[in-house]
Amino acid sequence: MNMPTRFDLPESELPRTWYNINADLPTPLLPPLHPATLEPVTPEFLSVLSPLKILEQDMSAHAEIEIPDPVRDIYKLWRPTPLLRAHRLERALETPAHIYYKYEGVSPVGSHKPNTAVAQAFYLKDEGGKAFATETGAGQWGSALAMACNFFDLGCEVYMVRVSFDQKPFRRFVMESYGGSVHASPSNRTAAGRSLLTEDSNHPGSLGIAISEAVEVAATSNGAMKYSPGSFLPHVLLHQTVIGEEAIKQMDMAGEYPDIVIGCAGGGSNFGGIAFPFVRENLRHGKRTRIIAAEPSACPTLTRGTYTWDFADGTGMAPVIKMHTLGHTFVPPGIHAGGLRYHGMAPQVSALLESDLIEAVSVDQVDCFESGVLFGRTEGILPAPESNHAVRATINEALACKASGEAKVILFNLSGHGNFDMAAYGRYAAGELERFEYPQEAVAEAMTHLPKVTFGS
Numbered sequence: 001m002n003m004p005t006r007f008d009l010p011e012s013e014l015p016r017t018w019y020n021i022n023a024d025l026p027t028p029l030l031p032p033l034h035p036a037t038l039e040p041v042t043p044e045f046l047s048v049l050s051p052l053k054i055l056e057q058d059m060s061a062h063a064e065i066e067i068p069d070p071v072r073d074i075y076k077l078w079r080p081t082p083l084l085r086a087h088r089l090e091r092a093l094e095t096p097a098h099i100y101y102k103y104e105g106v107s108p109v110g111s112h113k114p115n116t117a118v119a120q121a122f123y124l125k126d127e128g129g130k131a132f133a134t135e136t137g138a139g140q141w142g143s144a145l146a147m148a149c150n151f152f153d154l155g156c157e158v159y160m161v162r163v164s165f166d167q168k169p170f171r172r173f174v175m176e177s178y179g180g181s182v183h184a185s186p187s188n189r190t191a192a193g194r195s196l197l198t199e200d201s202n203h204p205g206s207l208g209i210a211i212s213e214a215v216e217v218a219a220t221s222n223g224a225m226k227y228s229p230g231s232f233l234p235h236v237l238l239h240q241t242v243i244g245e246e247a248i249k250q251m252d253m254a255g256e257y258p259d260i261v262i263g264c265a266g267g268g269s270n271f272g273g274i275a276f277p278f279v280r281e282n283l284r285h286g287k288r289t290r291i292i293a294a295e296p297s298a299c300p301t302l303t304r305g306t307y308t309w310d311f312a313d314g315t316g317m318a319p320v321i322k323m324h325t326l327g328h329t330f331v332p333p334g335i336h337a338g339g340l341r342y343h344g345m346a347p348q349v350s351a352l353l354e355s356d357l358i359e360a361v362s363v364d365q366v367d368c369f370e371s372g373v374l375f376g377r378t379e380g381i382l383p384a385p386e387s388n389h390a391v392r393a394t395i396n397e398a399l400a401c402k403a404s405g406e407a408k409v410i411l412f413n414l415s416g417h418g419n420f421d422m423a424a425y426g427r428y429a430a431g432e433l434e435r436f437e438y439p440q441e442a443v444a445e446a447m448t449h450l451p452k453v454t455f456g457s
């Protein structure tokens with residue numbers, strides 16, 4: 001039997017709209033709160049940080065939001081991205097399941113992140129802005145935003161978590177090649193950074209702290225700079241829904257519909273991107289797809305975090321959001337090589353989990369790298385360490401099908417390739433990665449530092 005492997009859409013099928021899940025949430029999202037007053041933020045407060053069109057999108061309840069033509073024109077450099085059937089992985093697992101993956105690693109920087117970077121840069125340019133400040137962990141987001149800012153002739157200032165800055169210089173060179181400027185965080189360029197460096201001159205940094213620095217720089221720039229988030233906020237997840245919209249058409253080309261959709265979850269953007277259009281099909285069109293977010297056992301925000309109000313950043317300068325959180329003081333364990341290190345989770349993803357419209361699983365980094373190597377040996381692509389969480393969760397479901405004899409259709413998002421992450425693969429191969437469960441005491445301790453919110457109660 002000749003079964004196709006690859007399902008490609010022509011350029012003319014590139015989506016014209018993003019899907020806004022605000023329209024279909026069971027209860028409307030609660031507003032972000034001001035970090036000092038703990039009352040809903042004013043539009044003025046937010047407009048210091050964000051382009052207006054983007055604030056509108058965060059609050060919009062329209063299900064379909066048009067993708068501007070200049071954004072679609074840039075998307076065409078790598079979109080529509082391919083959908084593939086993982087025949088060779090299926091055979092290696094001896095599973096009756098049909099495994100499909102949507103491959104976002106074909107973007108110029110190798111991940112899904114430019115889907116929102118390009119949109120955000122367009123809106124900033126459109127309203128006469130000059131530059132973005134942002135955070136980056138390993139550098140994927142900084143690379144995507146630096147590329148996008150360069151396309152629209154905007155400045156880009158990136159605060160990069162210090163351990164990554166020191167250990168992963170190649171991503172920095174990518175950002176600088178696109179014209180971005182990169183600073184190790186904590187830095188002495190902000191009050192937040194200076195105070196942490198006084199406590200510990202070798203502070204390793206965290207994503208939350210880098211967010212604090214980027215937010216401070218934008219807030220104190222007198223309008224010269226705005227802040228750009230790489231994940232977490234509604235508009236970021238909105239822009240990522242091109243992934244799921246394309247995948248629905250491609251699954252149709254394959255003549256199948258997924259029983260299970262899986263994405264890895266750090267801040268929630270690539271997961272939301274593939275999952276939300278399928279959540280819509282469940283809610284509106286009676287489909288019964290199981291939708292699973294896969295996260296690290298070392299940073300188990302959805303499976304072990306609390307659904308409560310917490311700061312979006314690490315030092316209490318950014319708005320307070322209702323979400324699943326490990327506490328804004330969370331600093332990920334140094335032995336963790338798998339990425340996805342953010343303390344919180346996108347409010348829309350959190351709300352869907354709370355309503356049982358999606359599921360969450362946690363997977364250990366050692367199992368993730370084992371699965372990533374198997375994926376590379378069968379399908380050829382060595383996935384990003386983050387994506388390996390989705391690969392692992394997919395393999396677990398495929399093995400469950402093998403045990404039960406069911407031929408379920410599983411679709412997962414391969415959010416990026418791992419070609420810049422070979423140091424982590426090297427540590428795995430050398431047996432240096434340990435199993436790690438984030439300790440319950442640490443979760444409980446962090447909960448004592450939550451802001452004391454009375455709003456809505």
Ligand SMILES: *Cc1c(COP(=O)(O)O)cnc(C)c1O
Pocket residue numbers: 110111112113140141230231232264265266267268269270271340384386387415416417
């Ligand atoms: C940044 C990144 C992630 C995690 O971020 P989300 O916002 O949760 O998607 C996952 N995979 C890759 C390849 C990334 O670069």
